[in-house]
Amino acid sequence: MINKDFQGLLIDKTSSMATALRRMDAVGRKLLIVTDKNLYHSMLSIGDIQRAIINNVDTTSEISTILRANVTVASDSDDIEGIKNHMLKRRNEFMPVVSDSGEIVRVLLWEDLFENGEKIPKRAIDLPVVIMAGGIGSRLRPLTNVLPKALIPIGEKSIIEQIMDSFLEYECREYYLSINHKAEMIKYYFEGLMGRYGSVRYVEETEYLGTAGSIALLKDKIRSPFFVSNCDILVDQDYADILDYHRSQKNEITIVAAMLNMSVPYGVLNTDCKGQLESISEKPELFNPCSRHH
Template sequence: MDTKIQKLIVAPDTSLSAALRKMDEIGHKLLIIADETLSFHGLLSIGDIQRAIIADAGLHSPATQFVRKKLRIARSTDNIDNIKKQILRYRLEYMPVLNFDEKVVDVIFWEDIIAPDTVEVNNQIGLPVVIMAGGFGTRLRPLTNILPKPLLPYGETTILENIIERFRKFGCTDFHISVNYKAELIQFYLDSLGEKDYDVNLFSEDKPLGTAGSLGLLQDRLTTPFFVSNCDILIDQDYSAVYDYHKKHHNELTLVASLKQYNIPYGTLESGVNGELLSLKEKPELTFMINCGMYLLEPHLLKEIPEDTFFHITHLIEKIKERDGKVGVFPISEKSWIDIGEWPLYSKVLFQ
């Protein structure tokens, strides 16, 4: 079997945690669950894992508990048109092909049969987006002594344009950018781009107002749920899935969180009274949920932000929790989050 296909296959006893790592490693968010004889057990998507985590499943749970088998496979006798319809219907990265012994014999990839310019995108959400770009970028000095952080290069364009483009894929065309430091350069750069198929509104903080303080300036502009993104992060995720989760669970605010895993290279101990050993774990794996700096908010929250006051979004979250409001967490894999807010992180992605 082709090496490219073999990389997609994981064993039935693979844990959710290991499946996430595998997805990051191979750059696909869909895995084939099959045994050593290539007998098919199911498909596991990033959405399946996210739903399992949201339902409080343990990361060490076997992936087979969460796979869905129906209608997401092809048979070796199927024609390409039927396969195409299935891939389009479920928005699959690829579809495994099985023989009549239920063994994986091939994989048909999205890009092999569907030209990008012929695909009808059906996950357009069209929500407003607020990009917090008013900081001084002190952790990226001396670069930010010359350019504001949003205008630092990333790929062929800038960090700011990369953030905008990721949202535009999901029909978002209404952007509000909070500016302060070197605001005139950001305005000049956006003007230099010429005609755009999206709208940009720059609004200014007269003084630093924290990660949420400036949002209060948008009370009269935002009347629907809206995204907020820091200007030094990139998120590789279906943003419509974040919105679906937000609506389904009636959240007032949803945080996007990356699952970050650490392997401790030592045996860890827990002791009790008189130093008695209570537990011993050999080289444990620890998993934390890290706040990525992207949020989805309901518009009524803007009224809870004090005027002209330094106010972080964590303060807003605390206010919501204090009155028993709903704050949700939407999990993504570790490598679906790119943090470029510090020089070691930025240089790593800049020169890779």
Template sequence: MKREIDFKGRRIDQHTTILEAMKLMDKIDHKLLIITKEKSFLGLLSAGDIQRAIIGDKSLDTRVTEILRDNIRVATPKDSFPEIKSLMLKYRMELCPVLDEQNNIVAIYFWEDIFKDPKPYSQSTFNLPVIIMAGGKGTRLKPITNIIPKPLVPLGEKPIVEWIIDSFNKVGVQDFYFTVNYKKEMIEEYFNNIQRDYETKYFVEDKPLGTAGSLHLLKNIITSTFFVTNCDILIEDDYTEMLKYHKENGNELTAISAVKHFEVPYGTMEFKENGILTALKEKPSFNMFINAGMYILEPHLLDEIPENEFFHITTLMEKIMERNGKVGVFPVSEGSWMDIGQWDEYNKTSKKLGFQGINQ
């Protein structure tokens, strides 16, 4: 009897849309799916394929078969296990299907089974400055922020901001710059008393300066491309791919954007002049790309931020566009973006990472 292939929930068919594929990737926490038509193999779909499609102005309702790559990597029954293992290691493949001459899947090798790690991580690295905006009072996380600053709110056994730093440190980042104000001494004291292999520097904003005003403090200090991140968000995605897109597209500023799905819990009505009903929609849903709170900037933009003035990063984006500069958007899935700045989202993130939330 022929053994049934175990796809581990990573199989989709040719009718699946980009949005449906993104939701499945978030649900199973894996970024590579197998596309089939009945029993035949059609292709592999990665998170990178989806990001390139969205950047290329493809609708989220587009079928995945319209965005498939030709240059995918698969194995054949003639390939030995060491050869397949080497292929997966070289290209950091979450899975590798084995195809016969009729293009049927006869076996699948999974990264977690071979390498005993949950998933592969990019071997590409970079060492660029990362600025962490940590000056706010964290009012949405009260009462705990009455005692400690928001960046030090615990998420499991370490504070929120250390999760952010560790995610960048994994890809080679060594230099972190904090813009601080509220309870700044506690933040500096924390990092002075832990073991670490990276540098932290602190720049004080004497008053609230918005989401970008404090970046002026780094003028003439940062001279290379740099990342900026809020201190209350986590993004599980490939930072090297974000940087690659930013550079290849020639952007002055790239904003990371998360797909957000909204559902209206009511039936809606559309009507025209004199109140004549034209359409009914029962609990409609829609998708939007939201500002995820992480950015990549070129250093000359620090010259465009006014000194000691309240200034939002969205205002900087508008200034760039007004002079016909390039502002890019790099999309990530809804599940890749975690907001920790309010209690509901904080507890969702805690649960996702395997920790108990906090009852406020």
């Protein structure tokens, strides 16, 4: 039940946000244990980093500058049921057990404590979901010569099912599929999934309206906030947290995008506005948000 090999989950408080993101990606977690001289210091979540980026904190900044206060961890005297209840309430994917001296004794992983396969619970949001599935999918040819890109299989399911399943975890049961290319094939496919996703309706483009162009066709059909997703992108984020941010900022639209991490294999010349050489960066690594929440 106890996983003792937790070194990959540790990160020093002087590390940069960019380093923390790379570590999360490497270990497949959205949470890290922050240390100070090899002793427990705090916890860092992907949400902490996202909030910092939204507030224009540079990704080269130390993670010590964005840590939250009063983060709860377990002690040796805590019983397992109490720890499990806390993890259920906070939706933590693991819990470090810390001694009185600050030593990290062990780390209790969600998948080990909940061996019956119980997933980290999601908060219900129950909002409509619009999926843009009308594109030709030219970059996926020759596959899309046969199938619409929404029905390209990823594992045992089509990619659009993977997307809809992720929203089902948040009790979303009202779907609008914007279709055009091979529209009848998509309709026929979902006839075989009748009832699985609640209400599935179609918005048919009579012509190609471009990225998200068909949303205008829904102006008299949806009266609440709603999610929009492409049919070929899988998002591993908490939709409830995204909705909370959208509402708290009173946004008209909130866009979720990825971080761009690019290693330039050449030397880069840094010049001033007149083209005069100021410095040379040898094979720099660029780590910047290519877009942010707006």
